[in-house]
Amino acid sequence: MENGSGKAIGTLRVKTGLAEMLKGGVIMDVVNAEQAKIAEDAGAVAVMALERVPADIRAAGGVARMADPTIVEEIVGAVSIPVMAKCRIGHFVEAQVLQALGADYIDESEVLTPADEEYHVDKWQFTVPFVCGCRNLGEALRRIAEGAAMVRTKGEPGTGNVVEAVRHMRTVTDEIAWLKGLRGEQLFTAAKDLQAPYELVKWVAENGKLPVVNFSAGGIATPADAALMMQLGCDGVFVGSGIFKSGDPSARAKAIVEATTHYDDPAIVAKVSRGLGEAMVGINISEIPAEQRMQERGW
Amino acid sequence: MKVGVLALQGAFREHIMSLEALGATAVAVRLPEQLDDCAGLVIPGGESTAISKLMTSYGFYEPIRRRHDEGMAIWGTCAGAILIAKEIVDAVPDQRPLALMDVVVRRNAYGRQVDSFEADIEFDALRDPFRGVFIRAPWIESVGAEVEILASHEGHVVAARQGDSMATAFHPELTGDPRVHRYFLEGVVAG
Numbered sequence: 145m146e147n148g149s150g151k152a153i154g155t156l157r158v159k160t161g162l163a164e165m166l167k168g169g170v171i172m173d174v175v176n177a178e179q180a181k182i183a184e185d186a187g188a189v190a191v192m193a194l195e196r197v198p199a200d201i202r203a204a205g206g207v208a209r210m211a212d213p214t215i216v217e218e219i220v221g222a223v224s225i226p227v228m229a230k231c232r233i234g235h236f237v238e239a240q241v242l243q244a245l246g247a248d249y250i251d252e253s254e255v256l257t258p259a260d261e262e263y264h265v266d267k268w269q270f271t272v273p274f275v276c277g278c279r280n281l282g283e284a285l286r287r288i289a290e291g292a293a294m295v296r297t298k299g300e301p302g303t304g305n306v307v308e309a310v311r312h313m314r315t316v317t318d319e320i321a322w323l324k325g326l327r328g329e330q331l332f333t334a335a336k337d338l339q340a341p342y343e344l345v346k347w348v349a350e351n352g353k354l355p356v357v358n359f360s361a362g363g364i365a366t367p368a369d370a371a372l373m374m375q376l377g378c379d380g381v382f383v384g385s386g387i388f389k390s391g392d393p394s395a396r397a398k399a400i401v402e403a404t405t406h407y408d409d410p411a412i413v414a415k416v417s418r419g420l421g422e423a424m425v426g427i428n429i430s431e432i433p434a435e436q437r438m439q440e441r442g443w
Numbered sequence: 444m445k446v447g448v449l450a451l452q453g454a455f456r457e458h459i460m461s462l463e464a465l466g467a468t469a470v471a472v473r474l475p476e477q478l479d480d481c482a483g484l485v486i487p488g489g490e491s492t493a494i495s496k497l498m499t500s501y502g503f504y505e506p507i508r509r510r511h512d513e514g515m516a517i518w519g520t521c522a523g524a525i526l527i528a529k530e531i532v533d534a535v536p537d538q539r540p541l542a543l544m545d546v547v548v549r550r551n552a553y554g555r556q557v558d559s560f561e562a563d564i565e566f567d568a569l570r571d572p573f574r575g576v577f578i579r580a581p582w583i584e585s586v587g588a589e590v591e592i593l594a595s596h597e598g599h600v601v602a603a604r605q606g607d608s609m610a611t612a613f614h615p616e617l618t619g620d621p622r623v624h625r626y627f628l629e630g631v632v633a634g
Binding site: 149150151152153154155157158161162164165166167168169184185186187188189190220224225226243246248249271272273401402405406409 | 450451452453454455456457473488489490492493496497500521522533535550551555556557558559560561562563576577578579597614617
């Protein structure tokens, strides 16, 4: 895609570059233009255009698919911040459609019902960048090998329960620390154990971090939840059901944005946490049957 | 030399690393009082709406303007270039610029993410071309008489300077090439 001036679109640097610009920010799930504007006004760095938030997907059951194009277009037209949208795992045609609709990032997401139980989308074929979920380092590196320009730890979407988000973030961090301590020949076996490409494993061992931006997702419902994930080392947060399933979405959204910026200043987290009304009603993970846990989707 | 990097949101860590690699002391600025001993301030790329809302909530406008009047140099990249402009085209409602540079900047001028690109840029004061990374980038639509144009791309101004203020539409902090950071430290902050 180069021309005479050396101009190039859709390069890895351009794809990962947008994720770099989102760092320290909050990406909010929205289902219509009105919610998208509330998110933008609250200081969201991007919105995720959906037909239903994960809590409602969970409640509705059935097959969850890419949002109706009219919803994506409505949201793209309503705000000037980046708009992300979800496609089903492996559904490369939904991804093509979302790219054509002007989505700025595609989330190949376990929140929707997988379309392919063997293959994820070959993300190198697209100009638009992708973000994918992970529960551990191996899963993150497999997605990056497929072309993901950003990852997010999965957590358990639609629960308002941060415990799985914490588990996945800690797992990724611990595995990176483990790789850093390995000798050269041990990295080959580590790559086998992680089921990840050796070159990426070696890069992580040498640099002590993921090669792309990593946000936290799946269960963040309060400003303190967001600050917790930031202190655990993520680059920013996705908040799905936690905002628009709460009593006062606008105030809560703004508070989560401020807590994400000032995550290491407890006085500010305390100040912004006051008087936000009801948080979303949470679900204990043990109450969700194993086959309904979204984090198990993808491999 | 101590340089602050506004760390409310965006790619501030990359600026800090780039500046420190050149021997400067770079600090993440999250509260206005941290500006007091900074000789320069970088406003990084990020989402200009999110950054401007946090700047309002935490009272940054007046202190940045005051410190700039007192001689603090300033460099805005991408979102930062939008925020230091005199006027923003396609701003969101209530989005106020700092008005530290006599330029008009257009937000999202190149379009959506699929239109984001990288290209070689002829940057005045650098001998060889610089790889410009443009992410949902703005461009500088017009400049005042006091403003020096540092770089243009396909007919649009993408870098400019006015005294101790500099704006770039692209992201030198994503390239690993230190030349624009060096220009800022040696030519704008110390200059």
